[in-house]
Amino acid sequence: MKFSKEDILNIFKLNIENNSFIKAVFSNSKNTTEYKKINIKPLIIKGEIRIQFEQFKENKAFHSNLSVEETFNYLDNILDNFKQILIINSSEEIQILQNKKGFSVKNKKTDTKQVSLSHNKKKNYILEDNTPIPFLIKLGVMSNDGHVSKEKFNKFRQINRYLEFIEDTLKELQDKKLIDNSMKIVDFGCGKSYLTFALYHYLKNIKNMNIEIIGLDLKDDVIKHCNEIAKELEFTNLSFLKGDIKDFNSFKNVDMIFSLHACNNATDYSILKGLELGAKAILAVPCCQSEINQKIDKSKTTELKNSLSPFGNHGILQERFSSLATDALRALALELCGFNTKVMEFIDMEHTPKNILIKAIKGNISEEKLSEKKAEYDRYLKFLGVDPLIDTILKDYFLK
Incomplete structure (x- = not known):
């Protein structure tokens, strides 16, 4: 079964809006694409949900944090540029492949734990505070x-x-x-x-x-x-x-x-x-x-x-x-x-x-x-x- 670009956008919207979204990876870019790989994940900054885009170009990473509305607009612009997209949520992995005929989608059940969305989460140190050493x-x-x-x-x-x-x-x-x-x-x-x-x-x-x-x-x-x-x-x-x-x-x-x-x-x-x-x-x-x-x-x-x-x-x-x-x-x-x-x-x-x-x-x-x-x-x-x-x-x- 082939999916349209609108179908893929709706998958993202459903995952983000029901708070099950953990991360997504865009890879296998087309030659005309500025960024060769993009990772995205949700964050909470000052009490509001933001989606962080980590975009790679010439071995350098560029970061931006977008609102949910800005995210959907940006996804609409970049979906056509990547042949492979992986979406991970709290219950499944969604593998999306694109060719000349459109998008195909394959789902795989998982048990991925939801991670903290805090942008300022506690640093995990080798030597821990509050543990006598x-x-x-x-x-x-x-x-x-x-x-x-x-x-x-x-x-x-x-x-x-x-x-x-x-x-x-x-x-x-x-x-x-x-x-x-x-x-x-x-x-x-x-x-x-x-x-x-x-x-x-x-x-x-x-x-x-x-x-x-x-x-x-x-x-x-x-x-x-x-x-x-x-x-x-x-x-x-x-x-x-x-x-x-x-x-x-x-x-x-x-x-x-x-x-x-x-x-x-x-x-x-x-x-x-x-x-x-x-x-x-x-x-x-x-x-x-x-x-x-x-x-x-x-x-x-x-x-x-x-x-x-x-x-x-x-x-x-x-x-x-x-x-x-x-x-x-x-x-x-x-x-x-x-x-x-x-x-x-x-x-x-x-x-x-x-x-x-x-x-x-x-x-x-x-x-x-x-x-x-x-x-x-x-x-x-x-x-x-x-x-x-x-x-x-x-x-x-x-x-x-």
Whole structure:
């Protein structure tokens, strides 16, 4: 049986108006279509039902929240553009296919649970609020009954965001057969070690892994305090050492290194040490990337004074450009060392301006791809017109 466009619109209207609608997916678009895929779902915003459209174009997602009336008008415009539509409601899946003769509809009974429509639904954290966690209590993030105060919630959120990155990294390492159920990890510049303790708790108490973790810092009092807490919490195989990154040699064959807010070139030395130790994963959140900015000031060939002079003519813009340029160079250099890299947001800007995370996982790179990356790297250095430290110290680790 063939269905008309009006019939399909009525299916949407029936599902949305009786509050059984959960989501719909438009796929297999026609060549003339601007968006290649569209997801829609209902939301409640300020007490009113809205339909959220998530539309994909060139690997980018565009979001809009429409009223029910606007939704029906928009659906009327886009129905002809997709050959396949899936509607999911609380009792069935409705598969809609379109060809030259019209639409066909196939129903399949399901038992899909209705999800919350709240646009501001509670975030599900790896470490939950109102659940006492000894290391968070000891560090003052939680009260004894497990409550996180308003003043400490940003720190609590940062810790959970960090663990989300660790969770993703762990899965990737295991999927690539780079680790099994044991890990050696170094945290360079651990400071007060909120994240180091969180890492130990997550891997040991939640994932039940065999782990050895060392936190390294230059401050005597910090190291002493952290070792005392680790002992009180009975976190065996977690220790804290005083020392410089460049001199660290307590581990061999490390699985992962983490560097949080290591200032300026300390991030570069953390990356270098990770390579020296054979790290399979390198996570770095850089800070105070001033080296390239200072060298651009003295460079006679940098494009910051030529084609990008609108940046170079203003100190604050050049400084911010240089910070991003530094981290882009680090990510590219790690790719030349045989890593797959991603640069992503660590936590929201409202909590700290130092929010870029460089994530590098050991991978395989073809000779052709390596050659392309090396050419890209050389062009980039020429464009910057500087001789950065990371180029000097990592050259020996570039794949040939």
